[in-house]
Amino acid sequence: MATSKSTNTYNRKQWEDAEFPILCETCLGDNPYIRMTKEPYGNECKICLRPFTVFRWCPGAKMRFKKTEICQTCSHLKNVCQTCILDLEYGLPIQIRDQALKLKDDLPRSDVNKEYFIQNMANQLQTSASNGEVGSIGGGKAEGTHDLLMKLARTTPYYKRNRPHICSFWVKGSCKRGEECPYRHEKPTDPDDALSDQNIRDRYYGIKDPVADKLMKRASAMPKLEPPEDKSITTLYIGNVPAFINERDLHNSFYQFGEIRNITCIPHQQCAFVEFVRRVDAEVAAEKTFNMLILGGQRLNIKWGHSQGRKQTDHHSVQPMMHQEPSTVTTSKNLPPSLPPLPQNLVNFTFPYPPYHQ
Numbered sequence: 194m195a196t197s198k199s200t201n202t203y204n205r206k207q208w209e210d211a212e213f214p215i216l217c218e219t220c221l222g223d224n225p226y227i228r229m230t231k232e233p234y235g236n237e238c239k240i241c242l243r244p245f246t247v248f249r250w251c252p253g254a255k256m257r258f259k260k261t262e263i264c265q266t267c268s269h270l271k272n273v274c275q276t277c278i279l280d281l282e283y284g285l286p287i288q289i290r291d292q293a294l295k296l297k298d299d300l301p302r303s304d305v306n307k308e309y310f311i312q313n314m315a316n317q318l319q320t321s322a323s324n325g326e327v328g329s330i331g332g333g334k335a336e337g338t339h340d341l342l343m344k345l346a347r348t349t350p351y352y353k354r355n356r357p358h359i360c361s362f363w364v365k366g367s368c369k370r371g372e373e374c375p376y377r378h379e380k381p382t383d384p385d386d387a388l389s390d391q392n393i394r395d396r397y398y399g400i401k402d403p404v405a406d407k408l409m410k411r412a413s414a415m416p417k418l419e420p421p422e423d424k425s426i427t428t429l430y431i432g433n434v435p436a437f438i439n440e441r442d443l444h445n446s447f448y449q450f451g452e453i454r455n456i457t458c459i460p461h462q463q464c465a466f467v468e469f470v471r472r473v474d475a476e477v478a479a480e481k482t483f484n485m486l487i488l489g490g491q492r493l494n495i496k497w498g499h500s501q502g503r504k505q506t507d508h509h510s511v512q513p514m515m516h517q518e519p520s521t522v523t524t525s526k527n528l529p530p531s532l533p534p535l536p537q538n539l540v541n542f543t544f545p546y547p548p549y550h551q
Contacts, residue, residue: 427474
């Protein structure tokens, strides 16, 4: 039986032979000591149909084996992972990234033009690598950031995506392997969330992506941070702050929105307070950083601070303390005991001098 790597023998010098794959942290797994199998020219790329080096590995315990699906040249063109075909910088589908950054897909669709284009890009990649330049050679990586991408970007690896697929025989009630079955014995909850249901080429070209449509609906349903009615509030509450983030790091992230009056960090509660001088600057900072600010690999929770009124010491605030039980009042050894309550039948009452006796 002839294999796919022996059918395409044209221009064998352009076949890819790599030493390590281009993967995202999720596909690589949480285990730093993994064992990979390398098969030179093991399969054809799903995009350019050129034979390339196939890597296969297990990302962790009770996870399914994964392998590379596209070559490294196609991965550099779109700046995506060779296995999941998701963006390496934001961890999002290509359809969302290209729409947000307004990137044009100039990759040819026909076989002859595609092969010529990929060959030129591979030569350009080899030339840039020999000159010590590292980066994307295509339009998959753009300068700057986008609000939509920062809201939907994943800050931590999603290792749950590496779990085995659901056993179709178990769903039908006919699986006889039991605990030896390498697939999951669970009922499917959200079939649209599975990346395996989509064609790899559609995912690479950014068309007909159900995961992208689901993320866009999630972005449209995200709540907005409304400013409080009290115009005197110029303080923002910063939650989920890592312990190693200090005031300087917060100042570097918020000084661009306006003059800052004070920054207070509370490490044991993982929060901080940023107070601006003007209310307009605080509103701009809340709008630009809500669900978008990432520090230390964690997404910070931005909220408006509450107004803290001054403590009043009028008669209404003092009177409950005067009628407190003597046993609940704490006195110091160097201070006199508390005064007795005022008589209710006397209006103008003055204590004789001295007002108390030792």
